[in-house]
Amino acid sequence: MCGRNSLFIDQADLEARFDAQVVADGGYSPRYNITPGDNLHIITAEASDEIDAYHWGLIPFWADQPEEGIINARSDTADEKRVFEQAWESRPCLVLSSGFYEWKAPNGGSKQPYRIYREDDPAFAMAGLWEVWEGDNETISCVTILTTEPNDLMNSIHDRMPVVLPQDVESDWLTADPDTRKELCQPYPKEDLDAYEISTRVNNPGNDDPQVIKPLDHEQSGLGEFNSG
Template identity: 70%
Template sequence: MCGRNSLFVPREQLEARFDAELVADGGYEPRYNVAPGDGLEVITAEAPDEIDRYRWGIVPPWSDDSGRGDLLVNARSETVAEKRVFRDAWKSRPCLVLSSGFYEWQSKAGGSKRPYRIYQDGDDAFAMAGLWEPPAGQSDNTEESMPRVTILTTEANQLMEPIHDRMPVVLPNEVESEWLEADPTARAELCRPYPGDDLDAYEISTRVNDPGNDDERVIEPLEHEQSGLGEFS
């Protein structure tokens, strides 16, 4: 799964990386701890040369609460085409969800969960596969009038297996445009564990557990003798 994200590269680098202009209301601020319900920077098939901001988490039709509790922040790529709540978005509303690194928690028997930062070595930002939904209706509330987005997940690759059995669909750079332009059948072929060897991970402190902690200290490596993934090698 993917329940926390970050995006903190300078605006100029972000626009150059994706060859797109940031048009999101309110400008751009580096974020180190983006939680469900917050804004995610996205690029859609409808505007591939623009970086906009959508709210993270699709509200299911059976929910009467737009808070964080019921938000569908992830969609399993293996079954997304079969789920009524995602069916229309899967057919026609793909997007790129931009990231400087996501976070995942490793469960250890008899111990507390240990958070890890997963990032792409050698690249300032990368894209995860997403789907978006237009706002349900008119609202004077800026957040409620934002489109919604969910991140697709798949089975873990070799790097992620020791941490979690799922991971977001991280798109190799060369297929980012294809994800936006392809039909559902072709996009389904792109929903696979990340094939590259340029993802890396290291253990961080539990500061990330609190979404109120949104600064550079969140991404600092945890300094102890078992930090990192060397124990799994």
């Protein structure tokens, strides 16, 4: 799954990376600890040259009142779920990230957080679906992140991972038909995804600063450590 995100690249570099301009209300500020219910910066198929910010948690259209919403959707079954039906058909988006976080409980002990990031890319895109929830007095644009089976790196940390899109298929995700997009929902295939242990500062949503991404013990943990037991 994906329960925490970050996006802290400079705005000019972010806009250059995705060839899009920030249009979100409130602009853009670097975030090191984005939690469900916060805003995620996204790019939709309807406005591929704009970076907007949507509520993280897709609120079911039948909900009478706004709620936190569904933060993750399984890509293998999303097309079968009524709550995602319209979004799957016509509302794909790119969820922008500088790295996401996952927790592992070795031998049933305390959960250890990890930061997962792309070595060669200070910002990348995860596959998402967006929707607009309409209430009596408000509308909320909201988003969920699609997940898939783990790749070799993530397999030692968690049994699911977000659909991280290679850069060369980001535009395809936005423009392809639903069947083609489902084929793109694969474990990240390249070897530039890496992970390291971080401190439990990330557990507190109030901690939203560069210290969150500091490697534990000042040393990055490589894949070999994850596979050693």
